[in-house]
Amino acid sequence: MKNRFMMIKPASGNCNLRCEYCFYCDEMEHRKGPSCGCMDEETMRAVIRASLSGDVDGCTFGFQGGEPTLWGLSRFRDFVNCVEAQNERKIPVQYFLQTNGCTLDREWAEFFRANQFLIGVSVDGTIHTHDRYRKTRDGQGTYVRAMEGIQCLREAGVPFNVLTVVHSGVAVAAEKVYKTLRKQGFSYLQFIPCLDALDGERRGYSLTAEGYGRFLCSVFDLWYQEWESGAQVSVRQFENYVDMLCGYEPESCDMRGCCGINYVVESDGSVYPCDFYALDEWRLGNLREDTLEQIDAARAASGFTNGRPLPEACRACKWLMLCRNGCRRHLQGRENRFCRSYQMFFEYAIERLERVAGSR
Numbered sequence: 001m002k003n004r005f006m007m008i009k010p011a012s013g014n015c016n017l018r019c020e021y022c023f024y025c026d027e028m029e030h031r032k033g034p035s036c037g038c039m040d041e042e043t044m045r046a047v048i049r050a051s052l053s054g055d056v057d058g059c060t061f062g063f064q065g066g067e068p069t070l071w072g073l074s075r076f077r078d079f080v081n082c083v084e085a086q087n088e089r090k091i092p093v094q095y096f097l098q099t100n101g102c103t104l105d106r107e108w109a110e111f112f113r114a115n116q117f118l119i120g121v122s123v124d125g126t127i128h129t130h131d132r133y134r135k136t137r138d139g140q141g142t143y144v145r146a147m148e149g150i151q152c153l154r155e156a157g158v159p160f161n162v163l164t165v166v167h168s169g170v171a172v173a174a175e176k177v178y179k180t181l182r183k184q185g186f187s188y189l190q191f192i193p194c195l196d197a198l199d200g201e202r203r204g205y206s207l208t209a210e211g212y213g214r215f216l217c218s219v220f221d222l223w224y225q226e227w228e229s230g231a232q233v234s235v236r237q238f239e240n241y242v243d244m245l246c247g248y249e250p251e252s253c254d255m256r257g258c259c260g261i262n263y264v265v266e267s268d269g270s271v272y273p274c275d276f277y278a279l280d281e282w283r284l285g286n287l288r289e290d291t292l293e294q295i296d297a298a299r300a301a302s303g304f305t306n307g308r309p310l311p312e313a314c315r316a317c318k319w320l321m322l323c324r325n326g327c328r329r330h331l332q333g334r335e336n337r338f339c340r341s342y343q344m345f346f347e348y349a350i351e352r353l354e355r356v357a358g359s360r
Contacts, residue, residue, distance in 0.1 A: 003058040005262065006051045007275060010044075010063060010071035010079075012036040012267040017067065017100055017142060020133040021167055021205045023195045024066060027278050030198055038071055039267040041078070043288055047265055048082050050287045052091065062096040064275065069103040073111060080115050096120070098163065100134070102142055104149030109156035119160040120190070121150055125177030129169045133205055147184070161188035161234075166215055167205040168194075174218035182226075182233070190236040191219065193338060195276070195329060209337060213344030220349045227356060238353070244322055245357035257324030259305045263295070271295050273304040276329040311335050319346045 012035045013028045028034035039047075051059050061083070063076075083093055097112070098120040112119055123146055124130040131141030153160050162181060164170060170177050181189060194207045219235065226233050240250040253260045264272040269288040272278040284298040299305060311334045314325050319342060326336040336342075 002056050003060060004051060004056045005060045005062065006047070006265055007062045007064055007262065008039075008047065008068075008265045009036075009065055009267055009278075010039045010068050010075065011066050012038070013066040014038070014070050015065055015067040015100070016070065016102060016136070018135060018137045020135075020203075021165065021194050023276065024278070026195075026197050027276075031278075031280050036266045036268040036270070039075075039269075043267070043269045044075075044079060045082060045086075046269060046288045048079070048086050050292050051263075052083070052087055052089075054292060056091065058092040058094070060094040060096060062098070064098045067100055067103065068097055069099055069108065073108060076111065094118070098122070099149070100142065101146035101149030104152050106152055106156065109152040109158050112153070112158045113156045117158065119153060119158055120163050121146065121153075121160055122165070123147075123150075123162045123181070123184075123186075124164050124167070125170050125173065126180045129167075129173055129177055132169050133165075133167060161190060162186045163190045163192065166191050166193050166207060166212060168207055168211065169205070171207055171211040171215040174215045175222065178219050178222045182222075187232060188234045188236075191215075193330070193341075209340040210344070212338055213341035216341060216345040217348045220345070220352070224349075224352050224356075238356075241322055241353055242357045242360065245354055246360050254327035254329075255324065258307050259328055261296070261299070261305065263292075273299050273302070274328075276327075277304070309334060313339075317343075319343060322346060 013024045014035055015022070051061065080095075087093060095115060095117040097117055099122070101121040101123070122134070123143075124134055127141070127143040130143040130146070134142050136142060150160065164177065164181070193212050194205055196202065196206055220238060223233060223235050223238055236252060240252050240255050244250055244255075250256055253262070259274060262274055264275050264278055265287065266272070266278065269286045271284045271287060272282050273284060282302065282304065284302070285295045287295070308325060308328065310325055313335070314320055317323070323336075323342045323346070326338060326342070330336050330338055
């Protein structure tokens, strides 16, 4: 089954917060036109029409930002209604939205439940590790408001997972971060390493390879203990490693060793090959004037999805099958800046990962 995934930024990079480590703010500052504003109706219809066209058996619409809910609930209702009207072949459609949680209320939650949205909420562990970098524009912490938003989702029965950015403060508090997330009742967790700015300058939130490696080992200990006890806890990265050991391809694109076919759609209809590369030099076209076939041709011509040449050390590494040189955005030259992290982790955890895989 061929499923198309469209990651849409309906409010561009606009956000009600000013997280210090935000990679998309950094990208916008490196574009000629930083923010594209909010998506208008004409662009919305063009994006939906293109998304449902051609040889496709299903479509997932993901919404991200910035903060996508700034587009407004009425526009999301319009979007869902437009999809229903244009989906003449009645192909399966799914919805996903990533949010900071601070705008959510009962009305948003009821909309998500009624339209079967899966929600991702950004929570950086404890109140202290979260509020350290996830602040409002006037410098106030946002943990309490995010948790209030999550409570609205829970009361409405909306499925959600939690995304934690592993910055330097999270890395040194791995055990407390994991236990706090679990104490809050979160069972679907995703940890992503914090990105350095595009200028390469190290900042207070910057993550070292050793720090990230220690973080992975500490979190794995806690996750594995819960697995042994029969608890149903999903840590996306560990689950992908287990799947790979079982002979399956990872679902997470940063673990495949090559970039996949993605459509990151800015609010003006411009398309980019990856959320981490929404930059002028990687713009593939615009869905207001270009077809998906033309977008795909531009991606192929750009070489973005070509296989990456591996460093000699990677080809000789016993962990290549699991690491695959990691995410393109983490490369320094041809080497992954978290290479040491993965070596530390696999040496530490491989026997237990294999044990989990063997139980599947």
